[in-house]
Amino acid sequence: EVQLVESGGGLVQPGGSLRLSCAASGFNLRSHWMNWVRQAPGKGLEWVGNIEHETSEKQYADSVRGRFTISRDNAKNSVYLQMNSLRAEDTAVYYCARVIPGAVDSWGQGTLVTVSS
Amino acid sequence: DIVMTQTPLSSPVTLGQPASISCRSSQSLVHSNGNTYLSWLQQRPGQPPRLLIYKISNRFSGVPDRFSGSGAGTDFTLKISRVEAEDVGVYYCMQMTEFPWTFGPGTKVEIK
Numbered sequence: 163e164v165q166l167v168e169s170g171g172g173l174v175q176p177g178g179s180l181r182l183s184c185a186a187s188g189f190n191l192r193s194h195w196m197n198w199v200r201q202a203p204g205k206g207l208e209w210v211g212n213i214e215h216e217t218s219e220k221q222y223a224d225s226v227r228g229r230f231t232i233s234r235d236n237a238k239n240s241v242y243l244q245m246n247s248l249r250a251e252d253t254a255v256y257y258c259a260r261v262i263p264g265a266v267d268s269w270g271q272g273t274l275v276t277v278s279s
Numbered sequence: 280d281i282v283m284t285q286t287p288l289s290s291p292v293t294l295g296q297p298a299s300i301s302c303r304s305s306q307s308l309v310h311s312n313g314n315t316y317l318s319w320l321q322q323r324p325g326q327p328p329r330l331l332i333y334k335i336s337n338r339f340s341g342v343p344d345r346f347s348g349s350g351a352g353t354d355f356t357l358k359i360s361r362v363e364a365e366d367v368g369v370y371y372c373m374q375m376t377e378f379p380w381t382f383g384p385g386t387k388v389e390i391k
Contacts, residue, residue: 197380199328206369206371206382206383206384206385207320207322207328207371207373207382207385208382209379209381209382212380221378221379222379223379224280224379257327257328259328264314264316264318264334264337264375265316265318265330265334265339265375266318266320266330266375267330267333267339268330269327269328269329270327271327272327
């Protein structure tokens with residue numbers, strides 16, 4: 163069974179940093195692009211970025227480019243989201259999600275990040 | 280960026296009756312490889328999103344056959360043939376044809 167478990171969320175002050183982790187199990191992480199998607203409280207879904215499985219090429223949303231960095235460690239079956247220079251508008255539940263050809267098919271339960279003083 | 284719009288934004292439906300959600304993209308979702316990367320996701324209250332349909336009309340594993348997708352180019356539709364109580368939630372269309380990947384605003388399906 164595919165499982166994605168996010169961790170690392172919490173309360174952080176504006177301008178601060180946080181690193182989210184996504185532990186993957188039940189599939190070969192090396193074979194999949196991986197995504198981060200976020201959802202502000204009561205709002206819709208926003209794609210944050212993803213990381214390719216072979217070259218680790220990354221793509222980011224304009225709203226986070228230059229502040230967030232996605233990385234992966236296939237040996238540890240993990241994907242990461244390093245978030246710097248956090249703003250109030252980054253407050254959201256952050257989901258880790260797996261990509262298959264043509265779709266995002268598996269999602270974690272999410273981890274809440276709150277940016278507030 | 281490709282903008283995704285959905286109508287309606289709210290859909291009160293009667294149990295056992297059909298429901299339909301429309302999704303429109305600001306430009307064609309046909310990829311240079313010929314595929315159209317339009318998906319539908321369901322998000323039940325308090326749950327993460329769940330994939331229902333991918334590449335317009337392919338039902339994902341375990342998804343009941345009362346869910347179907349159709350469309351082409353810039354106009355797409357998700358249909359629920361007979362709404363059940365467990366279908367309550369928010370439905371999103373999503374495009375993966377071009378970066379940044381983008382979502383529609385969501386359509387809330389609730390029971391009358």
